[in-house]
Amino acid sequence: xxxxxxxxxxxxxxxxKTTLLLNLLEExxxxxxxxxxxxxxFGKMDVDSHIINGRSSVPIQSLNDGCVCCSKKSExxxxxxxxxxxxxxxxxxxxxxxANPEEVMDEMLRKxxxxxxxxxxxxxxxxxxxxxxxxxxxxxxxxxxxxxxxDSIIVNKIDLVENLDKSKIVTLIEQLNDSAxxxxxxxxxxxxxxxxxxxxxxxKQDKDSLQASEDIEQQAxxxxxxxxxxxxxxxxxxxxxxxxxxxFFCLKPxxxxxxxxxxxxxxxxxxxxxxIGNRLSWKVFMEYESQPFITLIGVDLHASQAFEMFSQLVxxxxxxxxxxxx
Numbered sequence: 001x002x003x004x005x006x007x008x009x010x011x012x013x014x015x016x017k018t019t020l021l022l023n024l025l026e027e028x029x030x031x032x033x034x035x036x037x038x039x040x041x042f043g044k045m046d047v048d049s050h051i052i053n054g055r056s057s058v059p060i061q062s063l064n065d066g067c068v069c070c071s072k073k074s075e076x077x078x079x080x081x082x083x084x085x086x087x088x089x090x091x092x093x094x095x096x097x098x099a100n101p102e103e104v105m106d107e108m109l110r111k112x113x114x115x116x117x118x119x120x121x122x123x124x125x126x127x128x129x130x131x132x133x134x135x136x137x138x139x140x141x142x143x144x145x146x147x148x149x150x151d152s153i154i155v156n157k158i159d160l161v162e163n164l165d166k167s168k169i170v171t172l173i174e175q176l177n178d179s180a181x182x183x184x185x186x187x188x189x190x191x192x193x194x195x196x197x198x199x200x201x202x203x204k205q206d207k208d209s210l211q212a213s214e215d216i217e218q219q220a221x222x223x224x225x226x227x228x229x230x231x232x233x234x235x236x237x238x239x240x241x242x243x244x245x246x247x248f249f250c251l252k253p254x255x256x257x258x259x260x261x262x263x264x265x266x267x268x269x270x271x272x273x274x275x276i277g278n279r280l281s282w283k284v285f286m287e288y289e290s291q292p293f294i295t296l297i298g299v300d301l302h303a304s305q306a307f308e309m310f311s312q313l314v315x316x317x318x319x320x321x322x323x324x325x326x
Contacts, residue, residue: 003118004036004084006091007195008104010146011125013097013257013297014276016156018048020125020188021094025058027192036083036091038063038076040099047259047295048094050288051272059086076104077112084116090196091117097257097297098142098228101149121198124150124180125188128158129277131169144176152181152198159186160279228256231296231303233310236321238263241282243313244294248275250309254301260294261285 009017021037028035039049041064049062061079083091095104101122108119124146134143147153153173158164166184173182181198183190239262248258258275270292272285296306311318 003116004088004091005120006093006108006117007120008101008122009092009094009125010099010101010122010150011095011097011154011156012127012130012143012146014274015097015125015127015130016154016188017094017097017125018051020123020154020156020190021052021092023188023190024092024192024195025052031192033089034087035059036086036088037061038079038083038091038093040064040094040096041295047261047272050261050290051285059083059088076107077110080108080113080117090120100142100145102145105149119200121151121195121200122149123152123154123195123198125154125156126173127276128155128161128164128169128184131155131172132161132164134172147173147176147180150177150180151200152195153177153183154188154190155182155184156188157186158184228297228299229301231301231306233260233294233296233306234321235260235262235292235294235310237314237316238265238268239314240265244273245280247310247313248280250313251296251298251301251306255296255298257297258294260292261288261290262292262294 009021011017025035025037035058037052037058037060039052039060039062041048041062049060052058052060059082061082063075063079080091093104095101101124105119105122108114108117126143126147131143155166155169155173164184170182173180241264244262248255251258255275258273260273261270262273263270269284270286270288272283272288273294274281307318307321311321314321
């Protein structure tokens with residue numbers, strides 16, 4: 001029996017991984033390819049799987065409330081086994097934005113999996129605005145880990161950056177990985193055929209890149225995600241865009257990423273709301289039919305403070321909000 005290829009999608013929080021996956025799934029329908037998907041969410045509540053399920057019927061295994069490269073390692077084998085029962089042509093793993101792809105690849109070498117699957121390639125997405133503001137990489141940084149492990153690097157959301165200096169970005173990335181396929185795009189527009197032509201077995205790894213990878217492991221004395229915390233905030237009442245926007249900006253600079261589903265007073269619709277950096281986006285998402293919530297990811301976020309701040313903005317006691325949700 002031939003082994004099923006696996007493409008790992010990595011990239012820091014808000015870089016466009018789920019949008020890329022949606023684009024690839026749509027293209028796969030036209031090619032009559034059967035996909036399997038493993039979705040890893042750092043937060044307790046699953047946002048991305050709802051997004052995929054709202055647009056596709058592809059088999060999905062969800063691993064929530066932790067990173068698949070650390071606390072969720074033990075569940076990865078079962079997720080693969082469940083997907084392999086559906087006879088997929090290819091499997092995509094969308095990692096949480098703080099995962100180290102190399103640790104996931106190590107798990108795929110276990111005896112239960114190695115005869116059934118193989119890593120075809122590692123794709124790493126980066127936000128053009130974020131990387132434009134970086135002058136040098138700390139080798140212990142999650143970005144560096146993800147870029148160093150990649151076979152394909154996609155600099156995404158270039159349409160959101162004025163006067164983008166592509167040469168600066170190329171130079172910066174090549175300091176870590178000069179053998180990966182590198183491209184610039186927006187809205188995660190990358191063709192499936194293009195990704196399928198990239199093979200990890202053909203990736204050039206010279207002594208410098210190997211040493212860089214080793215340096216990352218030697219310098220890291222803790223998992224790359226430990227400095228982040230996640231909070232699931234119930235939003236059981238209708239709110240306004242202004243309230244949500246004010247709430248997110250009140251949580252800065254500690255808040256790095258936020259995403260979830262809320263009902264808006266303005267038009268009585270449910271929206272997918274996403275926040276990263278200074279960007280806030282809204283999209284009608286009536287396919288979501290469960291309790292509204294927002295996942296908050298950041299540094300030194302405290303649930304009691306986050307709940308109290310939200311209750312003040314909506315003028316409702318925390319206890320009442322939790323009672324409505326429960």
